Amino acid sequence: MSMFDAMFPKCGPECNQCGMLCKRCDAIDSVFASRLAFMLECMLVDSNGHWNAAAELLDEYKAEWGKVNPPPQTFMGEPIPHERMEILKDIAQGRKARCKS
Secondary structure (H helix, E strand, C coil), rough: CCCHHHHHCCCCCCCCCCCCCCCCHHHHHHHHHHHHHHHHHHHHHHHHHHHHHHHHHHHHHHHHHHHHEEECCCCCCCCHHHHHHHHHHHHHHHHHHHHCC
């Protein structure tokens, strides 16, 4: 369970508690904004040394946002063919394996 899940247990795609300004989204942006900016500066100094850490942080950010506002399956919202989905999963797992090493 993430910190945001604990702070906002009922928040999700169908949530309408906050009106136009989602408190969970605001909290996610507040927590990640400075970390993402710092990681961008680190990548400017040494892109090879910080690439995996930056990709991992961006994936974390996207995952938290995905809990509130899930992205479409593809760019235009059409379903992904099974073969392509397997390729995408392999790419994601390969990146996670490279980040750990």
